[in-house]
Amino acid sequence: MLNLRDVHVHIGKLHILQGVNLDVKPGESAALLGRNGVGKTTTLRAIMGLAARSRGSIEFDKVDLGTCPAYKISSHGIGYVPQGRGIFPNLTVLENLNIGMSGKRDSEREEYVFSCFPRLKERLKQFGSTLSGGEQQMLAIGRCLMMRPKLIIFDEPTEGIMPKLVSQIRREIYRINQAGVSVLLVEQNVETALKLCPRVFLMEKGTIVYSGTSQDLKAQPEIVHRYLGLTQ
Amino acid sequence: MLDTLLLLALNGLIWGLIIALIALGLSIIFGLLDIINIAHGDFFMVGTVLAWFTLNLTGNFWVAFLIVPLIGFILGALVQRIVIQPIRNVAALSIVATFGLSLILQEVVRITFGATPRRILPPIQDTVVLFGINYDVYRIFAAFVALVALAGFFLFLHRTKLGTWMRAVRHDRDTAIAMGVPAQHVYIFTFGIGFALAALGGVVAAPITTVEFRTGVDILPFCFMAVIIGGLGNLPGTAAAAVLLAVLEGIIQSFADPTVARISSLVLMSAVLLLRPQGLFKGLAK
Numbered sequence: 216m217l218n219l220r221d222v223h224v225h226i227g228k229l230h231i232l233q234g235v236n237l238d239v240k241p242g243e244s245a246a247l248l249g250r251n252g253v254g255k256t257t258t259l260r261a262i263m264g265l266a267a268r269s270r271g272s273i274e275f276d277k278v279d280l281g282t283c284p285a286y287k288i289s290s291h292g293i294g295y296v297p298q299g300r301g302i303f304p305n306l307t308v309l310e311n312l313n314i315g316m317s318g319k320r321d322s323e324r325e326e327y328v329f330s331c332f333p334r335l336k337e338r339l340k341q342f343g344s345t346l347s348g349g350e351q352q353m354l355a356i357g358r359c360l361m362m363r364p365k366l367i368i369f370d371e372p373t374e375g376i377m378p379k380l381v382s383q384i385r386r387e388i389y390r391i392n393q394a395g396v397s398v399l400l401v402e403q404n405v406e407t408a409l410k411l412c413p414r415v416f417l418m419e420k421g422t423i424v425y426s427g428t429s430q431d432l433k434a435q436p437e438i439v440h441r442y443l444g445l446t447q
Numbered sequence: 448m449l450d451t452l453l454l455l456a457l458n459g460l461i462w463g464l465i466i467a468l469i470a471l472g473l474s475i476i477f478g479l480l481d482i483i484n485i486a487h488g489d490f491f492m493v494g495t496v497l498a499w500f501t502l503n504l505t506g507n508f509w510v511a512f513l514i515v516p517l518i519g520f521i522l523g524a525l526v527q528r529i530v531i532q533p534i535r536n537v538a539a540l541s542i543v544a545t546f547g548l549s550l551i552l553q554e555v556v557r558i559t560f561g562a563t564p565r566r567i568l569p570p571i572q573d574t575v576v577l578f579g580i581n582y583d584v585y586r587i588f589a590a591f592v593a594l595v596a597l598a599g600f601f602l603f604l605h606r607t608k609l610g611t612w613m614r615a616v617r618h619d620r621d622t623a624i625a626m627g628v629p630a631q632h633v634y635i636f637t638f639g640i641g642f643a644l645a646a647l648g649g650v651v652a653a654p655i656t657t658v659e660f661r662t663g664v665d666i667l668p669f670c671f672m673a674v675i676i677g678g679l680g681n682l683p684g685t686a687a688a689a690v691l692l693a694v695l696e697g698i699i700q701s702f703a704d705p706t707v708a709r710i711s712s713l714v715l716m717s718a719v720l721l722l723r724p725q726g727l728f729k730g731l732a733k
Contacts, residue, residue: 263625289627301622303615310611315626358626 216241216261216397217293217366222271224254224261231257234271234423239278239366239414243387244398246408246429248443249418256298256400258418259368262290262399263295269366287313296361298401300351302358304344308335311343311354316361328357331387347378373404385411405443410434419443425429428447450580452701459578459697461586461655463690464593466599470689471600471640471668471682472672477598478639478680479617482531482541485511486549487670490642492518493552495648495658496560501568508570510594510721511650516643523642535634549663556660564659589651596647597686600640606681618682669693672716678726687728 217239223234232254235315239245247255262273273280275291289295296424302311312328312335313320329336332353338346346354352372359367369388375380385407392398392411402408409415409429417425417432419442425432432439473487501511506701530548534540569585578583595667604610615623616633624630673692678683691714699708719727 260621264624265621280654284629286624286627286629290627295622295625296623297622301619301625303618303622305618306611314611314615315627341647362627409587 216243216276217399218272218274219258219262219383220272220274222229222258222261222273223269224257224266225269226257226266231266231421232261235261235421236423237426237439239397239399240323240396241365242392242395243414244392244400244412245414245416246400246402247414247416247418248402248405248408250442250444251403253418254421256370257417257421259297259370259399259401262288262293262368289362289364290364292365294362294367295369296352296355296359296367296369296372298374300348300355302343302346302351302354304351305341307342309339309344312358312361314358321361324361324363327331328360334359348378349376352376352380352384353387356384356391360391361412366399367391369398369400369402370405371401373402373407379408400434405439423441449467449676452497452698454580454582455696455701457582457697457699459694460690461472461590461593462697463693464590464597465648465652466666466669466673466693467647467686467689468498468540468593468596468651470677470685471597472600472644472676473670474677474680474685475637476641476684477674478682479613480527480531480535481542482537482545483538484540484641485545486526486552486663487545487641487645487646488665488667489549489552490523490645491652491666492556492660492661492663493522494646494658495653495662496556496649496660497646498653500660501559501564507655508567512647516647518637519646521641522646523633524570526642527638531638532631532634535708553660553663556721560658562660563608564657566657567654569654573662575666583655585654589655592651596644600644601683609633609636618619647686648720664703672712675716676719676726677728681726681728684726684728688726691727704719 219235220233221235222232228286235258247258249255257266263269264280268281275293278291279286312325323395334350335353335357338350343351343354372384377383388398388411400408400412413429415427415429415432416423424442425438451538473484475480475483497515497518498511501514502508526548530544531541531725534544548634556574571582571585571588573584575583580681604613612623612633615628622629622723669692673689676692696708696712699711
């Protein structure tokens with residue numbers, strides 16, 4: 216489904232991604248973990264065409280994403296929930312939800328999103344800026360779901376969210392994956408990531424240093440300690 | 448004295464509505480593209496000159512209301528593609544580039560239209576008694592056109608997909624792109640709209656001002672003051688500030704020199720920058 220082969224990204228003089236190899240299969244849920252500044256967000260931005268690749272290839276469903284403009288990538292079926300949620304505070308909830316929809320409103324899809332996040336339905340006319348952090352995250356996820364994605368990329372979806380809402384967001388990500396949508400999750404909360412994702416990639420200095428199952432990773436505390444700075 | 452005050456206040460109100468049209472274009476270009484467009488006053492000037500040419504070619508001034516904004520839109524789109532897009536990420540260069548564009552527009556108009564200021568007679572010559580004074584019907588019509596255009600622009604911004612995209616790109620370009628918004632097309636369209644609004648302002652203002660290649664030089668500082676007082680990137684605030692400034696200058700001109708009126712506007716702008724840098728009309732921002 217999603218294949219990254221030897222992806223390099225330079226930002227100015229900095230060599231941020233130094234040959235990333237990563238793949239996500241249909242229906243799979245995979246986590247991309249690593250310390251701050253190792254290139255996780257840049258990897259996601261490269262997939263979405265927001266960070267220019269200097270080398271390597273990114274394919275999604277056998278389409279070379281390097282050949283299509285960044286704004287068309289979502290139409291191939293990739294949804295993106297950016298770090299910090301990325302909702303538009305100057306747009307209403309309804310406008311945020313439909314921002315990526317071309318043509319008429321998809322009422323059926325809207326109802327599906329409201330079934331996942333009923334609170335959004337109560338706030339349709341409110342501006343994004345008036346929502347709480349948790350509601351904004353629901354809106355960011357709902358906005359992706361509107362586009363009927365095959366894969367959703369989450370960049371730290373539980374960052375800065377009330378603990379009570381973290382479990383709801385975690386539950387929704389699980390539900391989304393169970394509905395057949397692939398998930399690529401970047402998450403600082405390792406416990407959440409390992410619970411949600413059977414497959415794990417560890418990043419260090421702009422490259423993937425470990426790829427395996429979450430069960431295998433849990434059995435190797437020295438790797439967890441070395442690359443994530445955690446002791447189990 | 449009271450008649451003069453009323454007349455100048457009314458003139459100020461109408462001029463303010465026209466300026467609001469022009470300043471809105473400046474504000475959306477700044478808000479969306481981070482471009483400080485030194486050539487924006489010249490977009491207005493091009494509008495007045497195209498209105499003059501339209502009148503001379505067709506013998507019908509009203510045609511200019513349709514044709515000139517359309518030409519302005521096309522010119523704006525071309526300017527964005529050819530001049531602005533290559534230097535988009537270098538804000539300082541945009542000042543130099545648009546200053547160069549301003550000089551080019553002025554010189555092209557000077558060569559084709561001539562350096563002599565000309566006048567266009569108002570297409571409506573009647574007057575009407577308003578608050579006890581005889582007032583030009585055309586000026587009332589100009590205010591009406593400006594109001595309709597302003598309302599139309601805000602409706603477009605809040606009721607259409609493209610308007611929603613413009614607001615989204617203005618806030619967060621990268622996320623908008625990731626959601627499927629063609630930001631580059633939005634930029635081209637925005638610059639086109641900015642030019643079209645200024646050109647429409649030029650058509651509306653042509654019969655109540657002189658038509659010459661340097662008209663835009665006088666308008667530009669006024670537009671910048673409206674944008675600053677209204678709040679950078681705050682579109683309703685910009686429109687409100689343009690009207691406020693023009694009425695204020697109109698009232699001051701009833702008992703003092705026009706230069707004193709302009710100095711008053713500058714003092715107001717300086718006070719806003721010092722005391723309320725986010726602009727006087729922050730509450731209107733959306």
